[in-house]
């Protein structure tokens with residue numbers, strides 16, 4: 001009998017629990033430890049922030065779906081991972097031991113790295129549903145008295161898709177309200193060029209995204225380092241190709257949403273051999289930590305080195321398709337270990353993304369994620385927006401019904417007729 005503990009009940013953690021339970025032996029226990037008693041679907045947060053979704057639309061309480069599958073739930077913050085004792089220290093004073101541990105905790109949001117950044121400071125966030133709700137309250141006030149918007153991501157960020165999405169979603173909401181003409185929008189990003197996305201571009205993403213921003217009257221500043229944010233002004237240093245200061249900008253705003261850089265969570269930071277200096281879990285080809293081989297990592301919590309450094313630091317995004325394949329590989333590998341077999345399943349390092357633009361959208365497929373690639377595919381259309389809505393529904397159903405279906409393969413690639421790309 002083995003205790004398999006999963007920390008985190010998010011986009012990676014919930015499918016992990018279901019797939020692990022389906023693959024585990026009857027005598028094994030699967031235990032989820034989550035700091036929240038609910039799952040929330042992070043990709044829908046931008047819609048919550050403009051009131052197109054309510055909080056409850058994208059939340060699922062954890063107890064029922066997990067207990068239906070005989071998966072145990074512990075609601076507590078993991079404060080420390082102690083690999084030497086195969087033990088977790090929890091916020092309620094308890095400790096929990098494991099035979100296998102899967103770290104699926106997503107990111108810590110590093111608002112503290114830029115003065116004035118984040119919901120406790122001057123800018124809004126869409127990274128968590130709590131933030132998105134707060135951003136929505138501010139949005140309702142803003143649309144009554146519109147003014148300039150600054151939107152984007154700060155240095156060290158790795159998740160650029162939602163920044164572009166949110167710029168276009170706000171644009172659509174303002175057009176619907178017939179007040180877009182009163183709102184200058186500036187997109188600020190550490191990416192060396194528009195459409196880089198932390199991936200050195202996908203297909204013709206540079207031209208296409210620039211063209212979209214132009215058509216939506218959104219200005220941009222690339223190679224941007226945000227120095228500080230004070231009293232409704234963002235102080236931005238635009239850098240040259242060496243990362244040296246080229247120009248300074250003082251951008252006044254009445255509304256701002258900026259994505260922060262990510263780090264690993266506090267519970268793993270500094271644990272010898274487990275994480276890199278930013279606190280991301282070091283994994284081998286099989287999702288397993290080389291120093292502590294009964295610890296596995298999936299999702300945003302894992303370390304991926306950018307292949308090509310950028311003048312202003314950027315990270316590599318970890319998106320749903322990739323996370324789905326990390327989950328399956330990890331579940332298969334833990335089962336192999338339980339059977340005394342070597343771990344042999346690898347995740348596919350591919351990126352498939354649906355970037356919503358409010359009424360239309362852009363889909364991109366990058367296989368593998370880091371260039372040079374076998375598939376470099378990008379298309380725009382209303383169908384992307386519809387596919388994203390369908391995807392949200394499928395994912396929510398998967399979590400509430402405890403299904404193990406691979407959604408990306410089943411819904412995104414297949415239903416969009418691009419499944420054949422997967423085999424290339």
Ligand SMILES: Cc1cc2nc3c(=O)[nH]c(=O)nc-3n(C[C@H](O)[C@H](O)[C@H](O)COP(=O)(O)OP(=O)(O)OC[C@H]3O[C@@H](n4cnc5c(N)ncnc54)[C@H](O)[C@@H]3O)c2cc1C
Pocket residue numbers: 007008009010011012013033034035036042043044045046076077078079104105106107126127159161162265267298299300301318319320321323352353354
């Ligand atoms: C705004 C936004 C939109 C995105 N949109 C898309 C998209 O459209 N498509 C796409 O492919 N990707 C998207 N992504 C990227 C990625 O798919 C998501 O970030 C996804 O949620 C990552 O899954 P995860 O399981 O790694 O982390 P999460 O889903 O964030 O889950 C981590 C869980 O761990 C819990 N946790 C954290 N610390 C602890 C602790 N110490 N103890 C216990 N529990 C803890 C958290 O509360 C959370 O429930 C988006 C990201 C963001 C931020």
